[in-house]
Amino acid sequence: MPDNARAGDLTAVNVQARHMLEVETSGPGFTDLTREIDGWLASSGAGEGIVTLFVMHTSASLTIQENADPDVLRDLGDALERIAPYDQSYRHGIEGPDDMPAHIKSMVTSTSLSIPVERGRLVLGTWQGVYLIEHRARPHRRRIAVHFMGSSA
Amino acid sequence: MPDNARAGDLTAVNVQARHMLEVETSGPGFTDLTREIDGWLASSGAGEGIVTLFVMHTSASLTIQENADPDVLRDLGDALERIAPYDQSYRHGIEGPDDMPAHIKSMVTSTSLSIPVERGRLVLGTWQGVYLIEHRARPHRRRIAVHFMGSSA
Amino acid sequence: MPDNARAGDLTAVNVQARHMLEVETSGPGFTDLTREIDGWLASSGAGEGIVTLFVMHTSASLTIQENADPDVLRDLGDALERIAPYDQSYRHGIEGPDDMPAHIKSMVTSTSLSIPVERGRLVLGTWQGVYLIEHRARPHRRRIAVHFMGSSA
Numbered sequence: 529m530p531d532n533a534r535a536g537d538l539t540a541v542n543v544q545a546r547h548m549l550e551v552e553t554s555g556p557g558f559t560d561l562t563r564e565i566d567g568w569l570a571s572s573g574a575g576e577g578i579v580t581l582f583v584m585h586t587s588a589s590l591t592i593q594e595n596a597d598p599d600v601l602r603d604l605g606d607a608l609e610r611i612a613p614y615d616q617s618y619r620h621g622i623e624g625p626d627d628m629p630a631h632i633k634s635m636v637t638s639t640s641l642s643i644p645v646e647r648g649r650l651v652l653g654t655w656q657g658v659y660l661i662e663h664r665a666r667p668h669r670r671r672i673a674v675h676f677m678g679s680s681a
Numbered sequence: 682m683p684d685n686a687r688a689g690d691l692t693a694v695n696v697q698a699r700h701m702l703e704v705e706t707s708g709p710g711f712t713d714l715t716r717e718i719d720g721w722l723a724s725s726g727a728g729e730g731i732v733t734l735f736v737m738h739t740s741a742s743l744t745i746q747e748n749a750d751p752d753v754l755r756d757l758g759d760a761l762e763r764i765a766p767y768d769q770s771y772r773h774g775i776e777g778p779d780d781m782p783a784h785i786k787s788m789v790t791s792t793s794l795s796i797p798v799e800r801g802r803l804v805l806g807t808w809q810g811v812y813l814i815e816h817r818a819r820p821h822r823r824r825i826a827v828h829f830m831g832s833s834a
Numbered sequence: 835m836p837d838n839a840r841a842g843d844l845t846a847v848n849v850q851a852r853h854m855l856e857v858e859t860s861g862p863g864f865t866d867l868t869r870e871i872d873g874w875l876a877s878s879g880a881g882e883g884i885v886t887l888f889v890m891h892t893s894a895s896l897t898i899q900e901n902a903d904p905d906v907l908r909d910l911g912d913a914l915e916r917i918a919p920y921d922q923s924y925r926h927g928i929e930g931p932d933d934m935p936a937h938i939k940s941m942v943t944s945t946s947l948s949i950p951v952e953r954g955r956l957v958l959g960t961w962q963g964v965y966l967i968e969h970r971a972r973p974h975r976r977r978i979a980v981h982f983m984g985s986s987a
Binding site for chain 2: 541542543544545546572573574580582583584585586611612618619620622628631632634635636638639640641642671673675677680
């Protein structure tokens with residue numbers, strides 16, 4: 529929005545851009561995507577609007593979480609394991625004992641996220657980072673569709 | 682986006698369309714909405730953009746999940762029952778023992794989803810389907826507001 | 835959309851507006867944001883489109899839930915405590931025993947929500963309200979970024 533726009537003023541929407549983010553995971557855990565998304569926004573000429581993130585998989589997902597203490601991410605991983613234990617009895621086991629828990633963890637976290645953008649950057653709280661969560665036991669190549677809609681810079 | 686647009690290029694946004702999807706459920710379980718949403722997008726003349734899905738209820742919700750092995754969906758239903766058991770003691774019981782678990786299951790899954798659209802189709806991974814989850818014990822008629830914003834075809 | 839537009843018709847998108855909603859919470863529980871968001875939409879001159887809500891914190895989050903019986907909200911709070919108990923052993927404890935449970939509760943609910951708007955009002959089911967959930971034990975001032983994109987009234 530122009531510098532002299534008051535919050536709440538209606539300003540123009542006219543552009544969109546898209547990008548496929550590829551991430552190599554190294555097994556269960558959290559990968560911070562914040563810098564990569566901000567970098568793409570800057571290179572795209574995005575101004576004000578909304579970024580939509582969408583994970584193209586059902587055994588990896590998204591969350592916005594604290595980026596300060598890495599122990600928070602480890603505790604979150606443990607919490608997901610309590611919700612979806614490996615040693616539960618599942619009907620679907622053909623892809624390994626980590627597969628069905630991965631689907632459950634995806635279901636209770638986020639496949640899509642919508643985040644405001646101002647002056648070409650994600651509008652995040654001080655301690656917020658955007659994370660991909662890998663739920664499978666082995667490394668995977670994951671794709672996240674990134675889409676911006678709003679005004680140009 | 683035009684065929685010659687590079688990913689990341691800014692292209693036009695100028696249209697929106699909306700639709701109210703109605704689904705008859707037959708009790709707890711998953712209903713695949715993917716084809717119906719793609720069909721509506723095609724008939725609307727949608728091009729590139731974002732589809733937003735919004736469930737108009739608090740005892741049914743949305744998820745993106747694997748569309749290959751139906752056992753995945755059954756295991757997901759079991760996982761939701763472990764998170765929100767029928768036999769837990771709840772304050773709110775007037776609408777039946779399945780009602781409060783239904784609200785909890787809605788809270789831990791998704792009321793809204795945002796999905797990228799390219800060339801008038803949902804951008805989904807190979808194994809992804811868009812599902813409505815019925816959480817109540819009896820059949821219900823459910824409404825899902827569908828909204829597209831982006832460019833025309 | 836104009837009164838004579840059929841659902842599914844493509845209509846114009848041309849404006850966006852943003853607002854930072856500030857909420858004082860009084861400890862764990864649910865704050866209904868519905869009226870405040872509708873009031874802002876009306877004052878902004880929003881017509882048809884999508885509202886995106888984004889919580890700027892990792893220990894508070896959003897949900898769409900039943901607005902009729904307050905016991906539903908209390909039962910939802912209890913359900914979140916069962917998912918993320920205070921007396922679990924966590925690595926991250928420096929900010930108090932309620933902090934790590936708050937992050938887990940945020941992860942399994944919503945940091946962002948996308949809600950359709952028609953004639954300048956949220957499109958919600960009869961029993962739906964939009965709630966901020968405070969997960970920390972003490973009162974906090976919480977910020978929710980509100981963004982509208984679509985057409986003007």
